[in-house]
Amino acid sequence: MNINWKTFLLGQLATVEDEKITFVGATNTGSKRIYPLPHLAVLSVTGKDAAKLLQGQVTCNVNDISEANSSLAAMCNPKGRAIATFLLAKKADTFLLVLPTELLETVKKRLQMYVLRSDVKITDSSDDLCLLGLFEQEQPVQPNTSEIQQNLISVNLPVSTRRRLSIMNVDQAMQFWTEQIDHQGFRKAGSDEWRYLDIVSGMPWLTTATSEEFIPQMLNLDKLGGISFNKGCYTGQEIVARTHYLGKTKREMLLAECQSSLVPEPNSTVIDKDGIGQETIGKVLLAQQDDQGCKLLVILQTTESACDNLRLQGDMQTQIKLIPFAHD
Template sequence: MNTNWKTFLLSQQATVDNENHVFSPKIGDSGERNIYPLSHLAVLTVAGKDAAKLLQGQTTCNVNDISEKKSSLAAMCNPKGRVIATFLLVKKADAFLLVLPVELLETVKKRLQMYVLRSDVKLMDSSDEFCLLGLLEPGTPTQAFATETQENLISINFPALARRKLLITDADNAIRYCSEQVEHHDFKMADSDDWRYLDISSGIPWLTKETSEEFIPQMLNLDKLGGISFNKGCYTGQEIVARTHYLGKSKREMLLAECQTSTLPQPNSSIVNLDNEEQEVVGKVLSALQKSRSCKLLVILQRTETTYDNLGLQDEKAAQITLLPFHA
């Protein structure tokens, strides 16, 4: 995290834990005007004249469709089609920015470096250069991942029931922007975990070290989110992704769920069918976050012709899981 940005957050009575989650004493409720410091996310810059060619051969989206007016969710897969990481791919002048969880940045950087060879490509951890902000305000949602680029600020629309944007800027501008919005436009600084809760409710499939290389892109709904191109040509893992698409549906899918539990389920925790006598494992937890008394989860479940009426966590069967529509 940028030192000046962290100093500013601390001056606003915020606290930053060891996992880079920011907690503010001025927490706004959902539906108000909120600003979220997104310090759990980082930026990897891919620059050079061969940057687009490199990314085209390693990501699920069509890099040629990315512009300063259009960003996209995407994934990088291993040769077996399993997703190493998901990220938001953003165009900035002649470079590309990959917005992804801090804990997976080095993994993605090392994997891309394997394919650079003699190409004109530079990979840079730009987490100290850029600050990431979430913005939530009342209003009708606009087209997801539509992008507006200004001199010192990139704004990307995110899925939600209200108007939600992810902002990319430098530390000095982030400080000025937050100060102005709070002092003159009735915005409140809010917890970074509240933004993660909105991402879960909207079905944004961020991965962790525990869930990396566990699922193919369709299991994460990346096809529904516009993060897979089926006519762009070859990329690592493309054969498996394409076969799943053309031969039928994926055997598993990502769903939104809720459970009542005092213990936050960890990524890759097993989900069991309590109606089955053997209580077989039918899915995994992708991500989970507690807010008030409700725990929201993104879960990866086996597809079935019947509905799951009685799901629970394998390690805490009393914590019944209820499936919900997205944006719930």
């Protein structure tokens, strides 16, 4: 995190701890809320061959990305397993990948492998660009769109009609934050609430623990517009396409909840307590505590989506209950 941005947030009564920011006296209520997002970062890809490079490495159709259209996407390994998921946006001739901070360096190195003699520059912009999340109950937006106003980039999430990400430099972020709080009626909110909203609405972020574990369809990317089946080849495309055309996705992402004081770690094992030998039937993708317990994104075998006796391995007392997604 940029030191000037961190200092500014501390002056706003923030507590900054690694990739988590909380505010003294903040409540998760109000029809307009603004969030700092230190757990997300921006990777910039520029150069005359940038689109060609990305088209050969990501699941969405890069030719459809413009200043008005963004997309969820994944970058896969040759076996079709998603290394990372990200939001792909564009400003002028620069592509911007918004992704978890912990996977930025992995994605950068992987893309760099394919640059060779191409005219492409890949830059970690996490110290130059800030990410802010905005929630507006009364201002619905069109998912998978974006816009640029006064040099600020707004990206509307594929899973929400009420939330958007804004990308800007540090000076702009401080001015924008002050304007939204002092004059536009926004309330400060912590980054964990944004993570919670991502989970309950089905935003399939990966972590170091879940990278290269799942094909994109298991993460619902096909349902969220994050896979093009009409574009040319890209790394992992053969597996992704075969799964699609044969209709053989064996696992899917679902929302669940449990009454646990401990937040399950990504890639924790989910078992069927009633199954033979209490067999493994899935994994935890993400989890976040809330006032009523814990919400989880889980990747389960499709045959187990009606199972009503799920447990975490090592915690047989806590039941995991599947619930519908809550698209905000």
